[in-house]
Amino acid sequence: MKAIVNLLFFTLLLISFTAQSDNMRPASLTIESIDETNFSVVWKVPAKGNKRLKLDLVFDNSVSRTKPKQVNFFNNAYIETWTINRDAGLLGISFMVAGLSKSSTDVLVRIIDSNNKTVTTVLNADKPSYSLAKQASEQTTLTYITLGIEHILVGFDHLLFITCLIFISTTRKKLLLTITGFTVAHSITLIMAATGVVSIAIVPVEAVIALSIVFLAIEIAKKNKASLSFKYPVLVSSSFGLLHGFGFASVLAEIGLPKDEKIIALLYFNVGVELGQLIFIAALALLFVLTKWLYPPLKVQNLARIISYFSGSIAMIWLINRLALF
Known part of the structure; x- marks a missing residue:
């Protein structure tokens, strides 16, 4: 088991260096x-x-x-x-x-x-x-839904954040509220930024996104069920979700929106992001079930510890790299 953990840790660190999170720009x-x-x-x-x-x-x-x-x-x-x-x-x-x-x-x-x-x-x-x-x-609809799905599935920082949210949501009801809060929050800032209502520098936003993962990783490692994060995970997901929305908007700004279908394209890009998010959560659930079936001694507590160390380590690398851009 220790060898597997070490191998996964090395693999994720390698991903962090080579992929550098959300840099797969079209x-x-x-x-x-x-x-x-x-x-x-x-x-x-x-x-x-x-x-x-x-x-x-x-x-x-x-x-x-x-x-x-x-x-x-x-x-x-x-x-x-x-x-x-x-x-x-x-x-x-x-x-x-x-x-x-x-x-x-x-x-x-x-x-x-x-x-x-x-x-x-x-x-x-x-x-x-x-x-x-x-x-x-139908081309605009399909194109922007596809771009939204692709963006969330290659946005490693967003995926790590969602993974951490799952582990601070101790019940299915809390998980539903937590993911909903994240969705609503990042949708608000995505729409506001994409339509020019709000403008914010992306470099500090991306640094804080990395910091949000570090924060959640620490919370998972501490396992303090009385902490605000575990008691009200929706507050954490919605607060940091506002910043993640600006991250989504920065990519959409590079992609651009069609002049005559700007609102439609924006909404369908967001739909694509949500679909990608659901696909990722379903894949994680399936992976956990398969892992549990193949290795019955694996406990949720052990998996949470692994996730916290992996996520925190990778996010710290991203944070340092992004702070260097200031």
Whole structure:
């Protein structure tokens, strides 16, 4: 058992160094009509310093460039902007992202026609190319639900926080209230930040998110059932949930929202986050049942101790790294 614990501890520490929590940012492509045959292009790729992901946008032969590319690095992104011409208009335009088939990054595509209508889709390793055959109203809904699910499932800090919430909720009723409180709280700040009602610097927010995990890890390790965290876990989940909402909003700000369907896209992104959250909780429950079946001596108390040490150690690494960005 000790060997397994040590192996899991090493694995999670390795994940913390290589993944660095919530850094799996998508690339994005926006094609917007200037008139019926001319279009502006904004190609945005995640970057660190002056190094970017090796992803390149390639149009079909029916597209010609009318202005040279302008290139710059801004806010952890490599950005190219230029204009193109296509005599046949937007319908039928085709392009691919070179290098995407070997990458785990998604590319969010927005195509805006002259009537300000937006077609939205996502490219990935399984779908590195796209051709605009027709507008589909369900594309925005499906795209932003998918992005929400993907974001929560690769947001390791959010997942660790949810895991810790489970272990301070001593009954099913408390767990339901705790997760509901977290959902309501982060939904409020996500909507407020995404619509511009509230603006807050993301670096200190991400540092406090890491600190929230450290706090919960300590509470789980202490096992003081009389503490405020164990007696009223919904207060903890909703308080820190407000900050997690700003974290979700920072990712959504990089993804962007379609002009004509901003509210719809925002709501469905949040729906995707909640679905991803439920998927993760269900997976944890299944994992615990399977582990208990394979190793009957395992007790919830022992598992809680492991989770507290793992979560606290990883979150401390994130906290130190994020404080270094101030």
